[in-house]
C-alpha cells in the first residue's frame with residue numbers, strides 16, 4: 387500500500403489470526419523500528435518486540451480498555467528525556483504503525499498510562515521511562531465472523547468516528563472554524579485519521595500567517611478523570627504529528643514540525659482550554 391493510503395486507511399484491529407508473522411516480515415518490522423525518526427534527538431528511546439504468550443491478557447496487564455482477541459505480537463516502546471517524551475513516543479510509534487500497515491500488517495495501540503509503574507517493573511525499564519501505549523500487531527482475522535467481532539469491539543472501544551475537518555481547523559483565529567485551504571486539505575485529512583486513546587481526538591489546528599500550529603485540549607472527558615490519563619493528549623498529539631509528517635513525505639512537500647510550549651514566544655492567541663504543541667514549518 388502506498389504511504390498516503392496507509393495513513394488514510396489504517397484502522398485499529400482488535401481481532402487477530404493468532405499465528406506469528408513470518409520471520410521475514412518480522413525482520414522488516416525490526417528494520418522499520420530501527421529507522422523511526424525522533425522528534426527530540428536527545429530523548430533516549432528503546433523498543434522491544436515481544437510475542438504474546440497464549441492466554442495472556444494484555445489489556446488487564448497493561449491497563450488498556452476493551453478487548454483484543456488473539457494478537458500474536460506487540461511492541462513496548464519507552465522514552466527517557468526531559469522534553470516531550472510522550473509526544474516523541476506517539477510520533478515514533480505511529481510512524482512504525484503506518485509502515486506496518488503498508489506491509490499489510492494490522493495494528494492497535496493499547497494505552498498503559500494508568501499502569502506505567504507496573505509496566506516499568508514488568509519490562510525492567512528505567513524508573514524515569516515513559517511508555518504511554520503498546521502497539522499490538524499481527525494479521526487481522528479476515529473471516530466474516532472475525533470482521534464482525536472486530537467491528538463490535540471497535541464500537542465498544544470508543545468508536546472510530548472522526549471529527550470533521552471544520553471541527554478541528556481554524557483559519558486566522560479561533561473565532562473562525564473553517565475548512566482547510568486546498569493546499570492543506572490532504573495534510574489535515576491525514577491528521578484527522580490519526581488514532582487516539584478512547585478516540586478522544588484532542589488535536590486542533592490554527593492556520594495563521596502561513597503557519598500551521600497544532601494545539602491539544604488540556605482536558606478531554608473521553609480520557610477519564612485521572613490527571614495521568616489526560617496525558618494521553620501528548621501521546622495522541624505526537625501520533626497526529628507523525629501522520630502529518632508522513633503525509634508531507636508521501637506528497638513530496640518539504641516541511642518539519644517544531645515543538646512549542648506555553649512559554650515559546652510568538653505562539654498565537656488561543657483559548658485557555660488549549661495547549662500549544664508544535665508548529666509546522668513548510669518550506
Ligand SMILES: Cc1cc2nc3c(=O)[nH]c(=O)nc-3n(C[C@H](O)[C@H](O)[C@H](O)COP(=O)(O)O)c2cc1C
Pocket residue numbers: 396397398399400449450451452453494495496497498518519543544545546579580581582583584585618621622625
Ligand atoms: C494511545 C492510545 C491508546 C489506546 N488504547 C486502546 C485500548 O486500550 N484498547 C482498545 O481497544 N483500543 C485502544 N486504542 C485505539 C483507539 O480506541 C482508536 O484509535 C480510536 O477508537 C479510533 O479508531 P481507529 O484507530 O480505528 O481510527 C488506543 C489508541 C491510542 C492512540
